[in-house]
Amino acid sequence: MANARGVFISFEGIDGSGKSTQARAMAEALKGQGHKVCLTREPGGSPGAEEIRRLLVEGDPGRWSPETEILLFTAARRDHLERLIAPALAAGEVVICDRFADSTRIYQGTARADLRPMVDQLHDLMIGTEPDLTLILDMDADAALERGLARASGEDRFEDMGQDFQRRLAAGFRALALDAPARCRLIDGSGAEDHVSARVQAAVSAYLS
Numbered sequence: 001m002a003n004a005r006g007v008f009i010s011f012e013g014i015d016g017s018g019k020s021t022q023a024r025a026m027a028e029a030l031k032g033q034g035h036k037v038c039l040t041r042e043p044g045g046s047p048g049a050e051e052i053r054r055l056l057v058e059g060d061p062g063r064w065s066p067e068t069e070i071l072l073f074t075a076a077r078r079d080h081l082e083r084l085i086a087p088a089l090a091a092g093e094v095v096i097c098d099r100f101a102d103s104t105r106i107y108q109g110t111a112r113a114d115l116r117p118m119v120d121q122l123h124d125l126m127i128g129t130e131p132d133l134t135l136i137l138d139m140d141a142d143a144a145l146e147r148g149l150a151r152a153s154g155e156d157r158f159e160d161m162g163q164d165f166q167r168r169l170a171a172g173f174r175a176l177a178l179d180a181p182a183r184c185r186l187i188d189g190s191g192a193e194d195h196v197s198a199r200v201q202a203a204v205s206a207y208l209s
């Protein structure tokens with residue numbers, strides 16, 4: 001499934017890095033510039049994938065093995081891609097996705113277990129699509145975890161895996177930005193929300209022009 005005529009932008013980062021706020025702000029800014037925007041998120045984004053989301057983000061941290069998690073995230077992503085992302089791209093829209101396959105590469109493939117080859121194989125087999133541009137919000141793991149848990153959203157299964165886990169995630173996302181420089185931009189996520197927005201906007205404008 002090629003990215004057809006639209007533009008596919010993903011936001012990535014650790015829990016509490018502010019990426020959801022920034023994804024929303026970016027969607028509003030692009031709409032204001034006259035773009036047709038589809039703002040969505042993972043896990044979820046389509047009715048079936050939202051059902052799978054609940055299995056993944058709620059409950060005991062040990063509820064699933066890393067391997068089972070990879071299958072569930074990929075199943076949710078396949079449904080999301082078939083039913084929402086691919087049609088929106090085919091219609092020429094800008095798709096902004098709050099997390100995509102990089103989250104599986106880093107959460108399940110790197111931080112939770114050393115399973116990156118399995119994640120990559122399943123991605124090639126079942127998804128086969130990458131964003132055109134990935135904005136990775138970089139943030140101190142301890143500060144981000146405090147922010148994430150303070151929200152007490154009831155979706156804290158991954159936050160509950162602890163501080164070391166969050167530090168491994170932060171390191172994994174930084175390494176990813178170095179591994180895939182053509183599509184990834186590492187954005188400093190510290191400081192006031194509008195300062196971070198300005199950094200994100202600059203990266204997106206540079207890409208779109």
Ligand code: TYD
Pocket residue numbers: 014015016020042043057073098099100101102103104105107108148158159
């Ligand atoms: P998300 O809704 O983005 O949570 P937050 O807004 O708190 O960052 O994602 C829910 C959780 O699922 C989050 O802890 C990250 C995790 N996750 C994975 O482990 N693998 C994945 O492939 C995805 C998409 C998310």
